[in-house]
Amino acid sequence: MQMPCAMQAISTVHLTFLPKLTSLSPSLPFSHQMATKQLRTTSISMLSFITFSLFLVLTFGKKTLDCNLFKGSWVYDDSYPMYEPASCPFIRKEFDCIKFGRQDHLYLKYRWKPDSCDLQRFDGMDLLRRFRGKRIMFVGDSLTLNQYESLLCLIHASAPNVWKSEVGTHVSPFTGIRFEGYNLTIEYFPSHYLVDINRRSIGRVLNLDSVSAGHIWQGVDVLIFNTGHWWPRSGPAQPWDFIQDGGKVLKDMDRTLAFTKALQTWAKWVDQNVGPSTKVFYQGISPDHYHGQDWGATKQDSCMRETQPILDASKIVGTVPQEAIVRNIISTMSKPAYLLDVTFLSQLRKDAHPSKYSGINFRNDCSHWCIPGLPDTWNQLLYAALVQS
Ligand SMILES: *[C@@H]1O[C@H](CO)[C@@H](O)[C@H](O)[C@H]1NC(C)=O
Numbered sequence: 417m418q419m420p421c422a423m424q425a426i427s428t429v430h431l432t433f434l435p436k437l438t439s440l441s442p443s444l445p446f447s448h449q450m451a452t453k454q455l456r457t458t459s460i461s462m463l464s465f466i467t468f469s470l471f472l473v474l475t476f477g478k479k480t481l482d483c484n485l486f487k488g489s490w491v492y493d494d495s496y497p498m499y500e501p502a503s504c505p506f507i508r509k510e511f512d513c514i515k516f517g518r519q520d521h522l523y524l525k526y527r528w529k530p531d532s533c534d535l536q537r538f539d540g541m542d543l544l545r546r547f548r549g550k551r552i553m554f555v556g557d558s559l560t561l562n563q564y565e566s567l568l569c570l571i572h573a574s575a576p577n578v579w580k581s582e583v584g585t586h587v588s589p590f591t592g593i594r595f596e597g598y599n600l601t602i603e604y605f606p607s608h609y610l611v612d613i614n615r616r617s618i619g620r621v622l623n624l625d626s627v628s629a630g631h632i633w634q635g636v637d638v639l640i641f642n643t644g645h646w647w648p649r650s651g652p653a654q655p656w657d658f659i660q661d662g663g664k665v666l667k668d669m670d671r672t673l674a675f676t677k678a679l680q681t682w683a684k685w686v687d688q689n690v691g692p693s694t695k696v697f698y699q700g701i702s703p704d705h706y707h708g709q710d711w712g713a714t715k716q717d718s719c720m721r722e723t724q725p726i727l728d729a730s731k732i733v734g735t736v737p738q739e740a741i742v743r744n745i746i747s748t749m750s751k752p753a754y755l756l757d758v759t760f761l762s763q764l765r766k767d768a769h770p771s772k773y774s775g776i777n778f779r780n781d782c783s784h785w786c787i788p789g790l791p792d793t794w795n796q797l798l799y800a801a802l803v804q805s
Contacts, residue, residue, distance in 0.1 A: 483530055484532070485533075485535060485801075486757040486761060486797070487530060487531050488530035488531045489531070490526040490527070490529070490725045490764060490765070491526065492527075493525060496525050496526065497788035497789070497792065498537075498538060498573060499570065500788075501515065501788055503572075503573060503576070504568070504573065505572070506593070507565055508565065508775075509774070509776050510784055511562060511565060511785065511786060511787040512787065513770050513773040513774070513786035516770075522724060523724070524788060526725055526765075527793075528761055528793045535797070536799075536803075537796070538570050538792070538795065538796045540572075540573065541575055543571060543802070544571065544574075544598040545598070546803065547598075547600045548598050550600055550601075551601045551635075551636045551637050552637065552640070553633060553638070553639055553640070554603070554640045554699075555605045556607055556608075556640075556641055557642060557643060557644070559644070559645060559699070559702040560699060561606070562784055562785050562791045563640070563794050563795060564604040566792050566795050567798070568593055569787060570792060570795055578597055579595075580595055580596065581593070582594075591604050605632060608646040608655065609622060609643055609647070610641060610678060610679070611624055611627055611682065612629070613655065614660075618657070618658060619658060620655065620656040620657045621657070621658045621659070622659045623660040624659065624674060624677040624678050625660065627681060627682060630689055637693070637695070638695045639695070640756070641682065641697065641698050643678065644738050645702070647674065647738075648671050659674060672738075675741065676741050679741065679742065679745045683745050683746070683748065687749055687751060695754070696754065697755075697798065697801070698746060699756050699794070700739065700756055700757045701736050701738045701742060702758065702759070703734070703736050704719075704782050704783040705718060705719040705722070705766040705769060705782040706718050706780075709733070710732065710763075711726050711733070711734070719766050719767070719771050720771045720772065720782070722766045722767040722771075724767050725765050725767055725768075726766055732764070739759050754801055756794060756798060761793065762790060762794075765790050768786055768790040769781060769784065769786065770784055770786050
């Protein structure tokens with residue numbers, strides 16, 4: 417990843433130097449002496465150019481390692497999307513926007529461009545080779561499912577003829593796909609809260625202090641976690657009756673605090689149970705687009721009928737409060753998870769949700785994302801992080 421940046425630095429320098437070199441050439445035929453002198457000047461210029469380039473690479477080469485992949489903008493790219501929607505057998509109805517009637521396709525044509533380097537293209541064959549015999553597992557809610565299915569589509573597009581089989585049905589509805597021949601398994605483990613919900617005589621108890629599913633995640637080579645969207649839910653959409661916090665069982669509590677405590681429990685679990693060879697990621701909070709005032713539109717606006725990203729980032733006024741909590745907790749881990757910091761780049765994508773083109777009859781889904789679409793970029797970022805380390 418650092419290479420494209422260094423290359424870019426060189427070509428910028430080259431362009432700046434070029435006018436100087438060419439401005440010498442018109443006078444070349446006039447005198448031999450002049451020409452020799454000019455030639456010397458040219459080679460001195462070339463030499464200084466090379467020296468300067470080398471200097472740049474050595475000085476800034478290391479800097480490019482720190483290129484913030486998550487700070488950048490969306491640029492039009494006609495070569496996108498990375499696969500045809502109909503070519504992927506792994507897209508569930510909720511995310512299959514084109515199949516369910518979406519006519520505008522401009523939203524498929526944007527590439528994420530980090531400010532100070534280029535994001536490398538996703539290479540599914542390379543991933544299969546590097547992770548031969550390994551397991552990659554996504555653990556989280558339906559936003560995680562979004563990313564899981566996108567990764568399957570991306571690998572399938574690179575390796576359509578690799579035989580795939582379904583695995584992991586021992587914990588229903590836990591699902592997975594194995595790319596046979598490479599023996600790479602990609603799995604999805606549904607978990608809305610990461611911590612447990614236990615059935616007791618009093619009802620369903622959300623236990624902020626335990627992650628009993630953890631034993632299933634152990635020994636996996638790459639783990640990608642997420643929780644967030646279920647915490648504010650109440651009423652019939654809330655799948656628990658009580659919260660256990662330490663020794664106390666409560667009817668309810670501040671949801672931000674509950675989220676914080678659960679994430680602390682998860683962080684502690686990772687620190688105590690995940691071996692050094694496992695790569696742990698946290699999928700950053702995925703923003704929704706139900707409220708136009710979050711990006712300078714009116715209150716009535718949502719993702720519906722949006723066909724282009726927000727191209728002026730200063731329009732974004734809404735914040736995602738869980739973001740700071742996630743960042744803070746990760747920083748306290750003894751083996752910090754890699755934060756796939758997709759919040760900002762996703763905030764810009766008001767155009768990338770299924771809205772009414774979801775196959776499960778949502779009135780207007782501005783929370784999940786179409787596949788192909790934005791989650792492919794999340795996976796490009798995951799891939800970049802995996803091949804870098
Ligand atoms: C396939 O990978 C799994 C780990 O994911 C490993 O336990 C198993 O032995 C591998 N099978 C073969 C045939 O290499």
